[in-house]
Amino acid sequence: MTINSYLTSIANQAIVRDEEKQNIKRSISTLSDRLNQYFGSDLTDHFQFGSSNRDTMMPRKMDSNSDVDYMIVFKDDNYKPQTYLDRLRRFSDMKYSRSEIKQSHPTIILSLSHIHFELVPALSSFWRAAEYRIPDKASSYDDWVRTSPLELETDLVISNKENNSLIKPLIRVIKYWNAVNKYPFRSFDLEEKILKAFYVNPFMYQYFSNEKLEDYFYEFVNGITNSWNDPDWKREKIGRLKDRVDVIKRFKKKGHESDAVDILKKIFPPLN
Incomplete structure (x- = not known):
């Protein structure tokens, strides 16, 4: 060798293989349905992004903290990040009551048996398409910063x-x-x-x-x-x-x- x-x-x-990939796919579909049921028209969009989209996500056997990033874009944009994190926490408590749920700035971490989800609250950006505002680390997550997750x-x-x-x-x-x-x-x-x-x-x-x-x-x-x-x-x-x-x-x-x-x-x- x-x-x-x-x-x-x-x-x-270090590639996520078919069985694990299918489990993740089913969990994402369930998450999407539950977000629609819970929030309805209060959201403008929600979608998977990050390493799970880039083929750089690690299988759990090699990284127990491997997760799927999921952005939830809220329609109203009058509040600070914590307001939206609180909403996601209430959603998680209701729809995933048997799972481990915790806030880890600037996300809500939802731990299922086979995968972690990081739920990221976001607002649409006024500047350009495919750009969003997410909680800003530099402000201790008390304000927003622009990001282009697909870039x-x-x-x-x-x-x-x-x-x-x-x-x-x-x-x-x-x-x-x-x-x-x-x-x-x-x-x-x-x-x-x-x-x-x-x-x-x-x-x-x-x-x-x-x-x-x-x-x-x-x-x-x-x-x-x-x-x-x-x-x-x-x-x-x-x-x-x-x-x-x-x-x-x-x-x-x-x-x-x-x-x-x-x-x-x-x-x-x-x-x-």
Whole structure:
């Protein structure tokens, strides 16, 4: 086994397969029906978005916190975010009384037996189509910020195509490392970081020498940096990742591929 074949194996295992996908699909259909029954004309739209739409969602066997993002767009727009979060909490209490429900700013988390839903309250934006207002982290979720949830999907499709169809596999393997290490990064932030690292500007010539998933993995890990306010435990996780990748490269350079794979398995533990 080589470094690249092991990474590819992990990326392939990190795909949500048919049975799990069908369970999620049924749950989304039920959620949609219950939202319509409960809120009726008080909503202008509601839809699935995020990693479950981008083929970068992790199966539960590799990430117990894997979730489906679901945006609920309210018609009236006169209130602060907490008002709409309270409405979603009441909806969840009534329609999913046997499930675990909690508020985790800026969402309501609805935990079913096979999946978590993150219910995101939203308002339509006045600026452009397909743009919405969601609770703003910078205001401690007391105000709104504009977002285009489908934009990242478009960017990912383009980036993946221009990078040998290896960006989605890279996202999945890095998200597995993130889950194993108790989430040094928010899942969405990781996807954004990877997209920015391999962004393809359509208006200028760019050349990426990467040909294999292994190459993309090395380049991304090399580019990870700490923020000044990162906690010590996060710095330690990132530092250990970088150190192990350095060891892998040294083994590879000496022709000791099997030793390199052994170190890689410490980063990405084999699944039972």
